[in-house]
Amino acid sequence: MTVSVFDLFTVGIGPSSSHTVGPMRAAKEFVARLAGCGDGDTGSLGRLGPGDLGRVATLRVDLYGSLAATGHGHGTFTAVLLGLEGFDPETVLPEHVDAALERLERTGELRMGEQLGAAPPILRFTVADIVLHPLTLLPRHTNGMRFAVTDETGEIAADETYFSVGGGFVVREGAEESLHDRREHRAAQQPYPFTTAEELLAHADRAGLTIAEVMLANERVQRSESEIFSSLENIWEVMEACKNSALERTGVLPGGLNVRRRAPEWHRRLSERDPHRDPVYWQEWINLVALAVNEENATGGRVVTAPTNGAAGIIPAVLFYATHYAPDVETWSRARRQRAVADFLLAAGAVGVLYKEQASISGAEVGCQGEVGSASSMAAAGLAQVLGATPEQVENAAEIAMEHNLGLTCDPIGGLVQIPCIERNAIAASKAVNAAKMALMGDGDHHVSLDQVIATMRETGRDMSDKYKETSRGGLAVNVIEC
Structure with a gap:
């Protein structure tokens, strides 16, 4: 058994665990790794590493499959923006969501990682900038998303793909082995x-x-x-x-x-x-x-x-x-x-x-x-x-x-x-x-x-x-x- 009852029952915001909660968690994890305050693996994301959030110049977000096809109705697009600002679905309150979304819509400015206590790079980025691929399915799962940022050179400096696999669970491409090892370790300890x-x-x-x-x-x-x-x-x-x-x-x-x-x-x-x-x-x-x-x-x-x-x-x-x-x-x-x-x-x-x-x-x-x-x-x-x-x-x-x-x-x-x-x-x-x-x-x-x-x-x-x-x-x- 590698799954806890507290993995299955988590507090979050609606309307969808795989389309709202998962994407928010994935976006937050991506930013947290750049800020150097993520849990677990803090290795390099490309040319950027932990602590390099301030070097981010531009951002690109791609959504694939079901996330793109039904993301509007499921709140996926706004959830991604909130996650990129560092909001966590388990602790954020609906009134905080409303206030943040109102500001994002009014200013068009994304304060990347602000909720993590980092000095946020302020980017011109809105829901309209998210690139949708509703008919493209990535190999791992239909709920795929890719985050990429450039640095001062204008070249892609960090690039990661995540999958929202249901119930708010998120898997980062390339981290499957370490995730498997952690779960196997947990199972080995259980009676x-x-x-x-x-x-x-x-x-x-x-x-x-x-x-x-x-x-x-x-x-x-x-x-x-x-x-x-x-x-x-x-x-x-x-x-x-x-x-x-x-x-x-x-x-x-x-x-x-x-x-x-x-x-x-x-x-x-x-x-x-x-x-x-x-x-x-x-x-x-x-x-x-x-x-x-x-x-x-x-x-x-x-x-x-x-x-x-x-x-x-x-x-x-x-x-x-x-x-x-x-x-x-x-x-x-x-x-x-x-x-x-x-x-x-x-x-x-x-x-x-x-x-x-x-x-x-x-x-x-x-x-x-x-x-x-x-x-x-x-x-x-x-x-x-x-x-x-x-x-x-x-x-x-x-x-x-x-x-x-x-x-x-x-x-x-x-x-x-x-x-x-x-x-x-x-x-x-x-x-x-x-x-x-x-x-x-x-x-x-x-x-x-x-x-x-x-x-x-x-x-x-x-x-x-x-x-x-x-x-x-x-x-x-x-x-x-x-x-």
């Missing part, structure tokens, strides 16, 4: 390393642990147990804050489709109809939570990437179910609730590891089955864990949820994370709850393993036409008139 569900279940069986406990033991290699639990609680609090923010915002979503915000009105009506949380209304409430989180994501709000932004509403919605409709939940102490949340996220994270290790969570690589499908599978595992499932039942819940999301395409209208993305999160959350319930009715024995369904998802994504992989060149994106 229960796993990359397949078969290995995960074997660890749980031999050690007499739950899936959540296996994941917790591995996380303790990097962090203390108290830090793990406090960080998981913070993730939950950000999810709740995201939902609550959306319930207070009316009007239409940005981007030009004029999609009306529904969460506030739905919340008012549902609160009147169900003031005491009658279990008969569970589905209406998780629909609302998923809707609210994804409306907030669509506005560029602060969300938890879980494991992507396009699927960010599913896990919060199913976690809402776990903390409101689990048996005897009304008797839970605060500590019991916190542990249930931690167990949910740890079990969900363990399943997320399997998708990252064996397949992909990138809609641009395997379609929406890799985003909404993996989130639904993770949520089903988390809920089954909280409801007292055995490790085999947790694995079965995750398998059922993904099996019934196989083949799901990614064809956002207008390149916006709105239609069909928002409603799709609500549907997938309900699937996750149903998958957990079905698994708990069985004994964990089933015909299709989680590893087999993940392999099928990977192969289906490989065979899927590029028109249906977050390019907005097929499906709903071309059959529905934007208005």
Whole structure:
């Protein structure tokens, strides 16, 4: 296991982890390396090295494949500019984004690396200067981007290519080996390393642990147990804050489709109809939570990437179910609730590891089955864990949820994370709850393993036409008139 639960659940801004969060991280890393304050590899970038940011004279940014094709609707272009100024998606607040973008548009000046504390070279550079290659796919991944700068000689002095591979994860071309070595070192330290569900279940069986406990033991290699639990609680609090923010915002979503915000009105009506949380209304409430989180994501709000932004509403919605409709939940102490949340996220994270290790969570690589499908599978595992499932039942819940999301395409209208993305999160959350319930009715024995369904998802994504992989060149994106 080379992926942490805190790699899968990170705080960022919407609307897309691969198209907004990833490009911002990549741009920031490029500038940080020039400024000499980047993490990890600080070697030469060309004629320029660490500490040479002040020698930058001009900048060129090229975006390839899906980043270019749907970047406008996904906020990619502005995310790149923010990253080049040194903003970090995990810490930047929406109001800081708005202020920075207003200044950039008004002045046309990019203050490269200013947020890193560096003396910034001030460049004339705007969104219009980004070079787009929507039909060109770089070999490593469809979400490719290249940053190049010249020095005082006018020649290219530093040039790097990055790939946003889903969920905000970024890979720098040429650094794959060192990244692999770091991950292998992490895995070697863990008591229960796993990359397949078969290995995960074997660890749980031999050690007499739950899936959540296996994941917790591995996380303790990097962090203390108290830090793990406090960080998981913070993730939950950000999810709740995201939902609550959306319930207070009316009007239409940005981007030009004029999609009306529904969460506030739905919340008012549902609160009147169900003031005491009658279990008969569970589905209406998780629909609302998923809707609210994804409306907030669509506005560029602060969300938890879980494991992507396009699927960010599913896990919060199913976690809402776990903390409101689990048996005897009304008797839970605060500590019991916190542990249930931690167990949910740890079990969900363990399943997320399997998708990252064996397949992909990138809609641009395997379609929406890799985003909404993996989130639904993770949520089903988390809920089954909280409801007292055995490790085999947790694995079965995750398998059922993904099996019934196989083949799901990614064809956002207008390149916006709105239609069909928002409603799709609500549907997938309900699937996750149903998958957990079905698994708990069985004994964990089933015909299709989680590893087999993940392999099928990977192969289906490989065979899927590029028109249906977050390019907005097929499906709903071309059959529905934007208005």
